[in-house]
Amino acid sequence: MEKRKKVLTGLQPTGVITLGNYIGAIKQMVQYQDEYESYIFVADMHAITVPQDNKALHENIKSLIALYLACGIKPEKNTIFIQSENEYHANLSWLLECNTYFGELSRMHQFKEKSKKSENFTAGLFTYPALMAADILLYDIDYVPVGIDQKQHVELTRDLAQRFNNKYGETFVVPEPLITVTGTKIMDLVNPDKKMSKSAENPKGVIKLLEDSESIRKKIMSATTDSETLVKYNPETKPGISNLINIYSALTDKKIPEIEEKFASSNYGTFKREVADVVIEEIEKIQEKYREYIESSKLDDILDEGREKTRKIAKAKWEEVRSKMGIGR
Ligand code: ATP
Ligand code: LTN
Numbered sequence: 001m002e003k004r005k006k007v008l009t010g011l012q013p014t015g016v017i018t019l020g021n022y023i024g025a026i027k028q029m030v031q032y033q034d035e036y037e038s039y040i041f042v043a044d045m046h047a048i049t050v051p052q053d054n055k056a057l058h059e060n061i062k063s064l065i066a067l068y069l070a071c072g073i074k075p076e077k078n079t080i081f082i083q084s085e086n087e088y089h090a091n092l093s094w095l096l097e098c099n100t101y102f103g104e105l106s107r108m109h110q111f112k113e114k115s116k117k118s119e120n121f122t123a124g125l126f127t128y129p130a131l132m133a134a135d136i137l138l139y140d141i142d143y144v145p146v147g148i149d150q151k152q153h154v155e156l157t158r159d160l161a162q163r164f165n166n167k168y169g170e171t172f173v174v175p176e177p178l179i180t181v182t183g184t185k186i187m188d189l190v191n192p193d194k195k196m197s198k199s200a201e202n203p204k205g206v207i208k209l210l211e212d213s214e215s216i217r218k219k220i221m222s223a224t225t226d227s228e229t230l231v232k233y234n235p236e237t238k239p240g241i242s243n244l245i246n247i248y249s250a251l252t253d254k255k256i257p258e259i260e261e262k263f264a265s266s267n268y269g270t271f272k273r274e275v276a277d278v279v280i281e282e283i284e285k286i287q288e289k290y291r292e293y294i295e296s297s298k299l300d301d302i303l304d305e306g307r308e309k310t311r312k313i314a315k316a317k318w319e320e321v322r323s324k325m326g327i328g329r
Contacts, residue, residue: 024147081306088314
């Protein structure tokens with residue numbers, strides 16, 4: 001029998017996850033879980049590459065796990081774990097860093113962007129992609145579902161895997177990024193030139209999965225649009241409306257031309273109301289399940305199991321890499 005392909009993704013516990021995270025990463029994982037051997041984790045060590053409030057961070061970690069489950073990630077079909085509970089991620093990351101060029105890391109868009117925000121950014125922010133490569137390469141992953149903003153990091157992971165394999169012999173599976181075709185990048189509702197982000201300064205442009213319905217409706221109704229009245233997809237000239245079309249499309253599985261046709265004679269107000277209805281319906285279902293999971297002791301059992309399973313796999317891979325590089329006894 002052919003071996004099942006493996007998928008893996010991680011999200012940072014840097015705040016309540018957004019509709020963008022849900023559409024870009026989690027929803028994809030829910031779709032793949034039936035077909036692939038699936039790994040999903042909380043990237044808490046990536047979160048600390050920028051300053052965090054330790055109490056909030058701690059709370060967000062469990063909350064993110066409960067949200068994964070509430071969004072439809074099934075524990076019987078996924079290995080669910082917390083990155084920092086498996087020391088081999090940091091261990092392999094160091095070995096990979098020593099095979100990564102300074103120039104490569106300097107070219108990462110995310111680093112360039114995030115390092116601009118503070119004069120005192122950390123070394124961890126710079127080496128972040130090597131840790132991400134370790135997350136993926138430890139488990140022989142074939143596919144990595146991520147939003148488009150993470151594509152460059154997966155490409156670097158491929159380069160590192162190929163470089164290592166060439167130098168030391170076949171060791172790593174070379175992974176591919178999986179990017180959704182529609183709604184790949186959900187934009188900020190107020191500022192549709194920027195991606196919707198957990199850590200955005202202005203909360204008005206961001207829809208969080210644990211937000212109340214009234215507030216979601218208000219945000220969608222006052223989303224920035226253009227001065228025309230036509231519901232037409234054109235991200236260049238109509239970024240606001242196109243973003244709402246993407247959201248609608250991702251949540252209803254309707255194609256863009258179909259949506260344009262459906263709303264051909266509607267004004268923006270009518271369209272926005274429908275978008276709000278669809279978003280609220282989806283989010284209310286998630287919230288109801290979230291409340292069940294966050295209270296339940298099941299979470300710890302799931303995480304214990306994930307930790308034990310991933311530590312075994314990761315230890316073997318790390319030992320293979322270490323020995324190939326000639327270090328240790
Ligand atoms: P932060 O603001 O803290 O950088 P973030 O909102 O960008 O966080 P991450 O934890 O970095 O979220 O990303 C989790 C996953 O969600 C990644 O796969 C990322 O590509 C995807 N993602 C994040 N924002 C969006 C978005 N606006 N649209 C689509 N996918 C997104
Ligand atoms: N860098 C990613 C989170 C992340 C990840 C990973 C995603 C860390 N390690 C491995 C996929 C595979 C982010 O910020 N979204």
